[in-house]
Amino acid sequence: xxxxxxxxxxxxxxxxxxxxxLDLIRSTSKERKIAxxxxxxxxxxxxxxxxxxxKGLLRLYxxxxxxxxxxxxxxxxxxxxxxxxxxxxxxxxxxxxxALEKSEVLIxxxxxxxxxxxxxxxxxxxxxxxxVESFIAYHNRIYNSISSTAEEKYKNFVKTxxxxxxxxxxxxxxxxxxxxxxxxxxxxxxxxxx
Amino acid sequence: xxxxxxxxxxxxxxxxxxxxxLDLIRSTSKERKIAxxxxxxxxxxxxxxxxxxxKGLLRLYxxxxxxxxxxxxxxxxxxxxxxxxxxxxxxxxxxxxxALEKSEVLIxxxxxxxxxxxxxxxxxxxxxxxxVESFIAYHNRIYNSISSTAEEKYKNFVKTxxxxxxxxxxxxxxxxxxxxxxxxxxxxxxxxxx
DNA sequence: CGATTCTTTGAAAACAGTCAATCTGTGTGG
DNA sequence: CCACACAGATTGACTGTTTTCAAAGAATCG
Numbered sequence: 001x002x003x004x005x006x007x008x009x010x011x012x013x014x015x016x017x018x019x020x021x022l023d024l025i026r027s028t029s030k031e032r033k034i035a036x037x038x039x040x041x042x043x044x045x046x047x048x049x050x051x052x053x054x055k056g057l058l059r060l061y062x063x064x065x066x067x068x069x070x071x072x073x074x075x076x077x078x079x080x081x082x083x084x085x086x087x088x089x090x091x092x093x094x095x096x097x098x099a100l101e102k103s104e105v106l107i108x109x110x111x112x113x114x115x116x117x118x119x120x121x122x123x124x125x126x127x128x129x130x131x132v133e134s135f136i137a138y139h140n141r142i143y144n145s146i147s148s149t150a151e152e153k154y155k156n157f158v159k160t161x162x163x164x165x166x167x168x169x170x171x172x173x174x175x176x177x178x179x180x181x182x183x184x185x186x187x188x189x190x191x192x193x194x
Numbered sequence: 195x196x197x198x199x200x201x202x203x204x205x206x207x208x209x210x211x212x213x214x215x216l217d218l219i220r221s222t223s224k225e226r227k228i229a230x231x232x233x234x235x236x237x238x239x240x241x242x243x244x245x246x247x248x249k250g251l252l253r254l255y256x257x258x259x260x261x262x263x264x265x266x267x268x269x270x271x272x273x274x275x276x277x278x279x280x281x282x283x284x285x286x287x288x289x290x291x292x293a294l295e296k297s298e299v300l301i302x303x304x305x306x307x308x309x310x311x312x313x314x315x316x317x318x319x320x321x322x323x324x325x326v327e328s329f330i331a332y333h334n335r336i337y338n339s340i341s342s343t344a345e346e347k348y349k350n351f352v353k354t355x356x357x358x359x360x361x362x363x364x365x366x367x368x369x370x371x372x373x374x375x376x377x378x379x380x381x382x383x384x385x386x387x388x
Numbered sequence: 389c390g391a392t393t394c395t396t397t398g399a400a401a402a403c404a405g406t407c408a409a410t411c412t413g414t415g416t417g418g
Numbered sequence: 419c420c421a422c423a424c425a426g427a428t429t430g431a432c433t434g435t436t437t438t439c440a441a442a443g444a445a446t447c448g
Contacts (some may be wrong), residue, residue: 062337070341072333085330128322135325136279138332139266143256145339146372147264150404169426178340183404185428344436363394377436379396 003031003054007106010078015126024119028112034058034099041097047086048110050127053079056103057167061175062095071176074100074164080130100168145178151187153177197225197248201300204272209320218313222306228252228293235291241280242304244321247273250297251361255369256289265370268294268358274324294362339372345381347371 004026011017017025034040040058041047051058053075060081061071072095075081086093087110108116117124144156157173158165165173170188171181179187198220205211211219228234234252235241245252247269254275255265266289269275280287281304302310311318338350351367352359359367364382365375373381 062341064341068341070337072337084326085333088326088330131325131329132278132282135329135332136282138329138336139279141336142332142339143264143266145336146370147256147258147262171426176340180405181427182406182429186404189428365394374437375395376397376438380436383396 003104003106004029006054007052011126015122017120017122021120021123025116025123028108028116030107032105032107034103034105036099036102039096039098040105041083041093041095043094043096044092045086046090047083047093047095047097048090049082049087050108050110050113051081052106053077053081054104054106056099056105057101057164058097058099058103058105059168059172060095060097069175070178071172074161074168074172074176076164076167100172150177150179150183151191153179154184154187155191197298197300198223200248201246205320209316211314211316215314215317219310219317222302222310224301226299226301228297228299230293230296233290233292234299235277235287235289237288237290238286239280240284241277241287241289241291242284243276243281244302244304244307245275246300247271247275248298248300250293250299251295251358252291252293252297252299253362253366254289254291263369264372265366268355268362268366268370270358270361294366344371344373344377345385347373348378348381349385 007029008022008026011022011025034056040051043063055077057077058075058081059071060073060075060083061069063069073081081097083093083095083097085091086095113127117127144153148156154173154177157177170184174181174184177184201223202216202220205216205219228250234245237257249271251271252269252275253265254267254269254277255263257263267275275291277287277289277291279285280289307321311321338347342350348367348371351371364378368375368378371378
Protein backbone atom coordinates (compact mmCIF):
# COMPACT_ATOMS: atom_id res chain seq x y z
CA UNK A 1 0.00 0.00 0.00
CA UNK A 2 1.18 3.47 -0.82
CA UNK A 3 2.30 5.64 2.03
CA UNK A 4 -0.43 8.15 1.58
CA UNK A 5 -3.09 5.47 1.55
CA UNK A 6 -2.00 4.38 4.99
CA UNK A 7 -2.11 7.95 6.15
CA UNK A 8 -5.54 8.39 4.59
CA UNK A 9 -6.88 5.48 6.62
CA UNK A 10 -5.42 6.93 9.78
CA UNK A 11 -6.83 10.35 9.03
CA UNK A 12 -10.30 9.21 8.08
CA UNK A 13 -10.71 7.57 11.45
CA UNK A 14 -10.19 10.93 13.08
CA UNK A 15 -11.66 13.58 10.76
CA UNK A 16 -14.39 13.70 8.16
CA UNK A 17 -12.88 15.00 4.93
CA UNK A 18 -14.07 15.24 1.35
CA UNK A 19 -12.06 13.69 -1.46
CA UNK A 20 -11.08 17.15 -2.64
CA UNK A 21 -9.74 17.97 0.80
CA LEU A 22 -7.80 14.73 0.96
CA ASP A 23 -6.36 15.51 -2.45
CA LEU A 24 -5.18 18.86 -1.23
CA ILE A 25 -3.54 17.24 1.76
CA ARG A 26 -1.95 14.65 -0.46
CA SER A 27 -0.71 17.11 -3.05
CA THR A 28 1.18 19.13 -0.44
CA SER A 29 2.84 16.09 1.11
CA LYS A 30 6.20 14.58 0.32
CA GLU A 31 7.36 11.03 0.93
CA ARG A 32 10.71 10.10 2.33
CA LYS A 33 12.48 6.92 3.34
CA ILE A 34 14.92 7.04 6.21
CA ALA A 35 17.45 4.29 6.71
CA UNK A 36 18.19 2.86 10.13
CA UNK A 37 20.63 5.19 11.90
CA UNK A 38 20.12 7.89 9.30
CA UNK A 39 19.59 11.46 10.51
CA UNK A 40 16.34 13.16 9.73
CA UNK A 41 17.11 16.37 11.60
CA UNK A 42 20.63 17.35 12.56
CA UNK A 43 21.54 19.64 15.42
CA UNK A 44 21.62 23.20 14.13
CA UNK A 45 19.10 22.64 11.36
CA UNK A 46 15.69 24.24 11.43
CA UNK A 47 12.77 21.93 12.08
CA UNK A 48 10.46 23.43 9.48
CA UNK A 49 8.19 20.49 8.77
CA UNK A 50 5.38 18.43 10.12
CA UNK A 51 6.29 14.79 9.82
CA UNK A 52 4.04 11.79 10.08
CA UNK A 53 5.63 8.41 10.64
CA UNK A 54 3.95 5.86 8.38
CA LYS A 55 6.36 3.00 9.05
CA GLY A 56 9.32 2.53 11.34
CA LEU A 57 10.48 4.32 14.43
CA LEU A 58 12.18 7.67 14.97
CA ARG A 59 13.54 9.35 18.05
CA LEU A 60 14.07 12.97 19.13
CA TYR A 61 17.05 13.54 21.39
CA UNK A 62 19.76 15.91 22.42
CA UNK A 63 23.44 15.56 23.21
CA UNK A 64 24.71 17.48 26.24
CA UNK A 65 28.12 19.09 26.83
CA UNK A 66 29.48 15.80 28.18
CA UNK A 67 28.42 13.91 25.09
CA UNK A 68 25.51 12.09 26.70
CA UNK A 69 22.37 11.43 24.72
CA UNK A 70 19.04 12.38 26.26
CA UNK A 71 16.01 11.03 24.47
CA UNK A 72 12.95 13.25 24.56
CA UNK A 73 10.53 11.15 22.55
CA UNK A 74 10.08 8.06 20.42
CA UNK A 75 7.84 8.21 17.36
CA UNK A 76 6.59 4.92 15.92
CA UNK A 77 3.93 4.49 13.24
CA UNK A 78 1.05 6.95 13.34
CA UNK A 79 2.91 9.48 15.42
CA UNK A 80 3.98 12.95 14.44
CA UNK A 81 7.38 14.32 15.12
CA UNK A 82 9.22 17.63 14.98
CA UNK A 83 11.14 19.91 17.28
CA UNK A 84 8.29 22.19 18.12
CA UNK A 85 10.50 24.91 19.50
CA UNK A 86 12.55 25.23 16.33
CA UNK A 87 9.41 24.81 14.23
CA UNK A 88 7.75 27.72 15.97
CA UNK A 89 10.61 30.11 16.49
CA UNK A 90 12.44 29.35 13.27
CA UNK A 91 15.65 29.02 15.30
CA UNK A 92 18.15 26.21 14.71
CA UNK A 93 17.27 23.10 16.65
CA UNK A 94 19.28 21.90 19.60
CA UNK A 95 17.84 18.46 19.00
CA UNK A 96 18.45 15.57 16.67
CA UNK A 97 16.00 13.24 14.99
CA UNK A 98 17.16 9.93 13.61
CA ALA A 99 15.69 6.55 12.75
CA LEU A 100 15.96 3.53 15.03
CA GLU A 101 14.44 1.36 12.33
CA LYS A 102 14.11 1.67 8.57
CA SER A 103 11.30 4.21 8.30
CA GLU A 104 8.98 5.94 5.87
CA VAL A 105 7.44 9.31 6.56
CA LEU A 106 5.13 11.90 5.07
CA ILE A 107 6.26 15.48 5.26
CA UNK A 108 4.57 18.85 4.99
CA UNK A 109 6.49 22.10 5.11
CA UNK A 110 5.39 24.66 7.64
CA UNK A 111 4.12 26.87 4.83
CA UNK A 112 2.08 24.09 3.28
CA UNK A 113 0.72 23.09 6.67
CA UNK A 114 -0.46 26.62 7.29
CA UNK A 115 -1.98 26.78 3.87
CA UNK A 116 -3.83 23.50 4.28
CA UNK A 117 -4.99 24.48 7.77
CA UNK A 118 -6.42 27.66 6.27
CA UNK A 119 -8.27 25.75 3.58
CA UNK A 120 -9.56 22.95 5.80
CA UNK A 121 -10.63 24.12 9.26
CA UNK A 122 -11.43 20.57 10.34
CA UNK A 123 -7.84 19.60 9.59
CA UNK A 124 -6.57 22.52 11.62
CA UNK A 125 -8.79 21.49 14.50
CA UNK A 126 -7.42 17.99 14.23
CA UNK A 127 -3.84 19.24 14.29
CA UNK A 128 -4.56 21.38 17.30
CA UNK A 129 -6.18 18.45 19.04
CA UNK A 130 -3.00 16.45 18.53
CA UNK A 131 -0.99 19.26 19.96
CA VAL A 132 -3.13 19.40 23.07
CA GLU A 133 -2.67 15.66 23.47
CA SER A 134 1.11 16.03 23.33
CA PHE A 135 0.87 18.77 25.88
CA ILE A 136 -1.09 16.54 28.23
CA ALA A 137 1.38 13.71 27.67
CA TYR A 138 4.21 16.03 28.66
CA HIS A 139 2.25 17.15 31.67
CA ASN A 140 1.85 13.55 32.79
CA ARG A 141 5.47 12.81 32.13
CA ILE A 142 6.55 15.70 34.30
CA TYR A 143 4.25 14.56 37.07
CA ASN A 144 5.71 11.11 36.76
CA SER A 145 9.27 12.39 36.83
CA ILE A 146 8.81 14.40 40.02
CA SER A 147 6.70 11.86 41.88
CA SER A 148 8.03 8.41 40.97
CA THR A 149 11.01 6.18 41.65
CA ALA A 150 13.04 4.69 38.79
CA GLU A 151 11.07 1.46 39.07
CA GLU A 152 7.72 3.21 38.88
CA LYS A 153 8.91 5.26 35.93
CA TYR A 154 9.86 2.16 34.04
CA LYS A 155 6.62 0.36 34.84
CA ASN A 156 4.71 3.41 33.80
CA PHE A 157 6.58 3.64 30.53
CA VAL A 158 5.89 0.01 29.74
CA LYS A 159 2.23 0.48 30.55
CA THR A 160 1.85 3.74 28.63
CA UNK A 161 3.83 2.69 25.57
CA UNK A 162 3.59 -1.11 25.31
CA UNK A 163 4.19 -0.84 21.58
CA UNK A 164 7.46 1.03 22.03
CA UNK A 165 9.30 -0.48 24.99
CA UNK A 166 10.00 -3.81 23.35
CA UNK A 167 11.20 -2.24 20.11
CA UNK A 168 13.88 0.01 21.58
CA UNK A 169 17.02 -1.06 23.41
CA UNK A 170 16.87 -0.82 27.16
CA UNK A 171 19.61 1.78 27.34
CA UNK A 172 17.45 4.11 25.29
CA UNK A 173 14.54 3.64 27.63
CA UNK A 174 16.97 4.47 30.42
CA UNK A 175 17.97 7.63 28.60
CA UNK A 176 14.32 8.56 28.11
CA UNK A 177 13.62 8.06 31.80
CA UNK A 178 16.72 9.87 32.98
CA UNK A 179 18.52 6.97 34.67
CA UNK A 180 21.62 5.00 33.71
CA UNK A 181 21.38 1.74 31.79
CA UNK A 182 22.90 -0.15 34.72
CA UNK A 183 20.32 1.15 37.13
CA UNK A 184 17.47 0.31 34.81
CA UNK A 185 18.87 -3.14 34.22
CA UNK A 186 19.01 -3.81 37.96
CA UNK A 187 15.68 -2.21 38.73
CA UNK A 188 14.01 -4.31 36.12
CA UNK A 189 15.56 -7.60 37.20
CA UNK A 190 14.52 -6.78 40.71
CA UNK A 191 10.85 -6.63 39.90
CA UNK A 192 10.69 -9.35 37.27
CA UNK A 193 11.94 -11.68 40.04
CA UNK A 194 9.10 -10.72 42.35
CA UNK B 195 -6.32 50.38 38.94
CA UNK B 196 -9.12 48.06 38.00
CA UNK B 197 -8.24 44.46 37.28
CA UNK B 198 -9.27 44.62 33.70
CA UNK B 199 -7.22 47.73 33.10
CA UNK B 200 -4.11 45.87 34.15
CA UNK B 201 -5.03 43.03 31.87
CA UNK B 202 -5.69 45.48 29.04
CA UNK B 203 -2.18 46.86 29.35
CA UNK B 204 -0.74 43.36 29.30
CA UNK B 205 -2.81 42.41 26.29
CA UNK B 206 -2.13 45.52 24.26
CA UNK B 207 1.57 44.84 24.43
CA UNK B 208 0.98 41.52 22.73
CA UNK B 209 -1.93 41.97 20.33
CA UNK B 210 -3.45 44.83 18.38
CA UNK B 211 -7.10 45.06 19.28
CA UNK B 212 -9.86 47.60 18.64
CA UNK B 213 -11.81 49.09 21.51
CA UNK B 214 -14.84 47.07 20.48
CA UNK B 215 -12.81 43.89 20.65
CA LEU B 216 -11.44 44.79 24.05
CA ASP B 217 -14.98 45.50 25.20
CA LEU B 218 -16.05 42.06 24.10
CA ILE B 219 -13.17 40.49 25.94
CA ARG B 220 -13.99 42.52 29.00
CA SER B 221 -17.70 41.82 28.91
CA THR B 222 -17.12 38.05 28.97
CA SER B 223 -14.66 38.18 31.84
CA LYS B 224 -15.33 37.79 35.53
CA GLU B 225 -13.22 39.02 38.40
CA ARG B 226 -12.41 37.02 41.48
CA LYS B 227 -10.36 37.49 44.59
CA ILE B 228 -8.70 34.47 46.11
CA ALA B 229 -7.45 34.57 49.69
CA UNK B 230 -4.13 33.10 50.64
CA UNK B 231 -4.52 29.34 51.05
CA UNK B 232 -7.93 29.43 49.43
CA UNK B 233 -8.71 26.77 46.82
CA UNK B 234 -9.44 27.90 43.33
CA UNK B 235 -9.80 24.41 41.87
CA UNK B 236 -10.42 21.37 44.03
CA UNK B 237 -9.54 17.82 43.10
CA UNK B 238 -12.49 16.29 41.28
CA UNK B 239 -13.83 19.56 39.94
CA UNK B 240 -13.77 20.33 36.25
CA UNK B 241 -11.30 22.96 35.14
CA UNK B 242 -13.64 24.74 32.74
CA UNK B 243 -12.08 28.20 32.67
CA UNK B 244 -9.20 30.22 31.41
CA UNK B 245 -7.75 32.17 34.26
CA UNK B 246 -5.40 35.10 34.11
CA UNK B 247 -3.54 36.04 37.28
CA UNK B 248 -3.60 39.82 37.67
CA LYS B 249 -2.15 39.94 41.17
CA GLY B 250 -0.75 37.36 43.53
CA LEU B 251 0.51 33.83 43.04
CA LEU B 252 -1.25 30.53 42.44
CA ARG B 253 0.03 27.00 42.18
CA LEU B 254 -1.14 23.85 40.40
CA TYR B 255 -0.35 20.61 42.19
CA UNK B 256 -1.44 17.09 42.88
CA UNK B 257 -1.51 14.91 45.98
CA UNK B 258 -0.40 11.30 45.50
CA UNK B 259 -1.61 8.14 47.27
CA UNK B 260 0.90 8.67 50.09
CA UNK B 261 -0.35 12.20 50.70
CA UNK B 262 2.66 13.96 49.17
CA UNK B 263 2.16 17.18 47.26
CA UNK B 264 3.74 17.49 43.83
CA UNK B 265 3.74 20.97 42.39
CA UNK B 266 3.38 21.17 38.63
CA UNK B 267 3.45 24.92 38.13
CA UNK B 268 3.48 28.29 39.81
CA UNK B 269 1.48 31.15 38.30
CA UNK B 270 2.35 34.70 39.36
CA UNK B 271 1.08 37.92 37.81
CA UNK B 272 0.56 37.86 34.05
CA UNK B 273 0.44 34.10 33.85
CA UNK B 274 -2.47 31.93 32.86
CA UNK B 275 -3.49 28.86 34.74
CA UNK B 276 -5.80 25.90 34.35
CA UNK B 277 -5.61 22.14 34.29
CA UNK B 278 -5.44 21.75 30.55
CA UNK B 279 -6.30 18.07 30.62
CA UNK B 280 -9.54 18.60 32.51
CA UNK B 281 -10.27 21.73 30.48
CA UNK B 282 -10.00 19.81 27.26
CA UNK B 283 -11.53 16.49 28.13
CA UNK B 284 -14.21 17.83 30.46
CA UNK B 285 -13.17 15.16 32.97
CA UNK B 286 -12.77 15.93 36.68
CA UNK B 287 -9.33 17.22 37.51
CA UNK B 288 -6.78 15.21 39.45
CA UNK B 289 -5.10 18.47 40.32
CA UNK B 290 -5.60 21.29 42.77
CA UNK B 291 -5.14 25.01 42.33
CA UNK B 292 -4.79 27.26 45.35
CA ALA B 293 -3.33 30.64 46.18
CA LEU B 294 0.06 31.07 47.85
CA GLU B 295 -0.61 34.79 48.21
CA LYS B 296 -3.72 36.92 48.23
CA SER B 297 -4.61 36.97 44.55
CA GLU B 298 -6.92 38.51 42.00
CA VAL B 299 -7.77 36.85 38.75
CA LEU B 300 -9.79 37.33 35.59
CA ILE B 301 -11.83 34.39 34.43
CA UNK B 302 -13.41 33.30 31.15
CA UNK B 303 -15.51 30.19 30.85
CA UNK B 304 -14.52 27.72 28.16
CA UNK B 305 -17.67 28.64 26.23
CA UNK B 306 -16.96 32.35 26.38
CA UNK B 307 -13.35 31.76 25.42
CA UNK B 308 -14.42 29.83 22.36
CA UNK B 309 -16.92 32.51 21.48
CA UNK B 310 -14.40 35.31 21.81
CA UNK B 311 -11.80 33.33 19.87
CA UNK B 312 -14.35 32.95 17.09
CA UNK B 313 -15.05 36.66 17.02
CA UNK B 314 -11.46 37.83 17.28
CA UNK B 315 -9.01 35.69 15.32
CA UNK B 316 -6.03 37.70 16.56
CA UNK B 317 -7.02 36.83 20.10
CA UNK B 318 -7.23 33.17 19.21
CA UNK B 319 -3.80 33.34 17.63
CA UNK B 320 -2.52 34.97 20.79
CA UNK B 321 -4.00 32.23 22.96
CA UNK B 322 -2.51 29.56 20.76
CA UNK B 323 0.86 31.25 20.90
CA UNK B 324 0.72 31.11 24.68
CA UNK B 325 -0.11 27.47 24.52
CA VAL B 326 2.87 26.74 22.29
CA GLU B 327 5.07 28.60 24.77
CA SER B 328 3.82 26.44 27.63
CA PHE B 329 4.51 23.39 25.54
CA ILE B 330 8.07 24.48 24.91
CA ALA B 331 8.52 25.26 28.60
CA TYR B 332 7.37 21.73 29.45
CA HIS B 333 9.72 20.36 26.83
CA ASN B 334 12.64 22.18 28.40
CA ARG B 335 11.61 21.10 31.85
CA ILE B 336 11.59 17.46 30.80
CA TYR B 337 15.00 17.82 29.24
CA ASN B 338 16.20 19.38 32.42
CA SER B 339 14.71 16.65 34.57
CA ILE B 340 16.37 13.81 32.65
CA SER B 341 19.73 15.47 32.14
CA SER B 342 20.50 17.46 35.30
CA THR B 343 21.52 16.89 38.89
CA ALA B 344 19.49 18.35 41.76
CA GLU B 345 21.88 21.27 41.99
CA GLU B 346 21.62 22.08 38.29
CA LYS B 347 17.87 21.83 38.47
CA TYR B 348 17.73 24.35 41.26
CA LYS B 349 20.12 26.76 39.56
CA ASN B 350 18.13 26.45 36.40
CA PHE B 351 14.89 27.15 38.21
CA VAL B 352 16.34 30.25 39.84
CA LYS B 353 17.64 31.45 36.50
CA THR B 354 14.45 30.72 34.57
CA UNK B 355 12.04 32.06 37.18
CA UNK B 356 13.91 34.70 39.18
CA UNK B 357 10.57 36.34 39.99
CA UNK B 358 9.17 33.17 41.52
CA UNK B 359 11.93 31.45 43.48
CA UNK B 360 12.18 34.08 46.18
CA UNK B 361 8.44 34.30 46.66
CA UNK B 362 7.76 30.64 47.37
CA UNK B 363 9.04 28.57 50.28
CA UNK B 364 12.00 26.35 49.55
CA UNK B 365 10.09 23.17 50.23
CA UNK B 366 7.72 24.04 47.40
CA UNK B 367 10.57 24.55 45.01
CA UNK B 368 11.81 21.14 46.14
CA UNK B 369 8.40 19.67 45.37
CA UNK B 370 8.41 21.33 41.95
CA UNK B 371 11.86 19.93 41.19
CA UNK B 372 11.10 16.45 42.49
CA UNK B 373 13.57 16.34 45.39
CA UNK B 374 13.07 16.42 49.14
CA UNK B 375 13.27 19.68 51.07
CA UNK B 376 16.27 18.38 52.99
CA UNK B 377 18.20 17.64 49.83
CA UNK B 378 17.44 21.03 48.35
CA UNK B 379 18.44 22.74 51.56
CA UNK B 380 21.80 20.94 51.54
CA UNK B 381 22.41 21.34 47.85
CA UNK B 382 21.79 25.03 48.06
CA UNK B 383 24.03 25.61 51.06
CA UNK B 384 26.72 23.69 49.29
CA UNK B 385 26.87 26.05 46.35
CA UNK B 386 26.21 29.33 48.15
CA UNK B 387 29.37 28.53 50.11
CA UNK B 388 31.44 28.15 46.97
C1' DC C 389 3.66 36.16 72.73
C1' DG C 390 2.45 31.62 71.14
C1' DA C 391 1.52 28.87 67.27
C1' DT C 392 2.50 27.62 62.95
C1' DT C 393 5.29 27.28 59.07
C1' DC C 394 9.69 26.93 57.17
C1' DT C 395 14.57 25.67 57.13
C1' DT C 396 18.46 23.35 58.69
C1' DT C 397 21.20 19.60 60.64
C1' DG C 398 22.75 14.87 61.90
C1' DA C 399 23.05 9.97 61.35
C1' DA C 400 21.78 5.84 59.10
C1' DA C 401 19.88 3.46 55.27
C1' DA C 402 18.47 3.15 50.60
C1' DC C 403 19.33 4.25 46.11
C1' DA C 404 21.74 5.51 41.86
C1' DG C 405 26.00 6.35 39.42
C1' DT C 406 30.69 5.01 37.85
C1' DC C 407 34.09 2.02 36.10
C1' DA C 408 35.50 -2.20 34.44
C1' DA C 409 34.66 -6.70 32.96
C1' DT C 410 31.92 -10.28 31.00
C1' DC C 411 28.16 -12.32 28.46
C1' DT C 412 24.80 -12.49 24.68
C1' DG C 413 22.89 -12.12 20.39
C1' DT C 414 23.04 -10.13 15.62
C1' DG C 415 24.65 -9.20 11.37
C1' DT C 416 28.15 -8.25 7.90
C1' DG C 417 32.16 -9.14 5.12
C1' DG C 418 35.28 -12.31 3.52
C1' DC D 419 28.53 -20.04 5.93
C1' DC D 420 31.57 -19.02 9.36
C1' DA D 421 34.22 -15.83 12.12
C1' DC D 422 34.60 -11.73 13.98
C1' DA D 423 33.10 -7.30 15.20
C1' DC D 424 29.71 -4.73 17.34
C1' DA D 425 25.81 -3.30 19.87
C1' DG D 426 23.34 -4.36 23.83
C1' DA D 427 22.61 -6.26 28.55
C1' DT D 428 24.23 -7.72 32.83
C1' DT D 429 27.07 -8.03 36.95
C1' DG D 430 30.32 -6.77 40.74
C1' DA D 431 32.68 -3.63 43.63
C1' DC D 432 32.94 0.86 44.91
C1' DT D 433 31.64 5.71 45.40
C1' DG D 434 28.67 9.32 45.77
C1' DT D 435 24.09 11.18 46.25
C1' DT D 436 19.46 11.31 48.00
C1' DT D 437 16.04 9.83 51.16
C1' DT D 438 14.32 8.98 55.63
C1' DC D 439 13.54 9.92 60.30
C1' DA D 440 14.04 12.72 64.14
C1' DA D 441 15.02 16.89 66.22
C1' DA D 442 15.97 21.57 66.72
C1' DG D 443 16.55 26.34 65.18
C1' DA D 444 14.66 30.49 62.57
C1' DA D 445 11.16 33.20 60.74
C1' DT D 446 6.50 34.75 60.23
C1' DC D 447 1.70 35.68 61.40
C1' DG D 448 -2.22 36.60 63.98
